[in-house]
Amino acid sequence: MNPVAVIDFETTGLSPAMGDRATEIAIVLLEDGKVVDRYQSLMNAGVRISAFIEDYTGISNEMVRAAPPAAEVMAEAARFVGDVPLVAHNASFDQRFWAAELARLGADERAVPSFACTMLLSRRLYPEAGSYRLGALASFHALPSAGRAHRAMADAEVAAALLSRIQGDIQRQYAVDDVPHGLLVKLQRCQRKALPKAIEGYFQALRDHA
């Protein structure tokens, strides 16, 4: 299976459009269901972190003041990811911050790649899960704890374990050898009953293209 990069941001709030900035990023490279590399850094975007967010993430103004500049960290993160496709939990959130922080470096926001989303996939694959928060899905699947929740690397590790579980379940349930990123992106937009047809259609298109 080709590698994917599972990414998680900690930020000052919910919306880069409202001035919120990233405070920490973690990236886990996953290949064949195994972690093969990691990147993690706090970053200083020069903005104040509210008391609520300090409490929520455990990331303080003092910690961020001592961290490298956000531009430096994001450039490193982009180099680390390279052309590897991206995955996140509730990916629309991380995709917005990925685009916004890289746009500050001069990157084209329209060129942001499509993310696969472990939350959307879980909604389709595990209708009995009840809650689709990352921590709730980790409990549902009995995934190993990776440290303090709401820190970037701990959450990225859990999301990577969830993705590995998702890929394995798709392989078993639908008798396929591989679950490439493009298939994940396709399935996260599918109704549950349409999953088998979508999987067959995806691999048929690959064969037609070959």
Place this chain on the structure above:
DNA sequence: TGCCAGGCCCTCTTTAGGGCCTT
């Protein structure tokens, strides 16, 4: 200081509203 968004998805729906999920 306190507040903010956006996309998905369900239903008491589609001429809409509200909960969930991310920080």
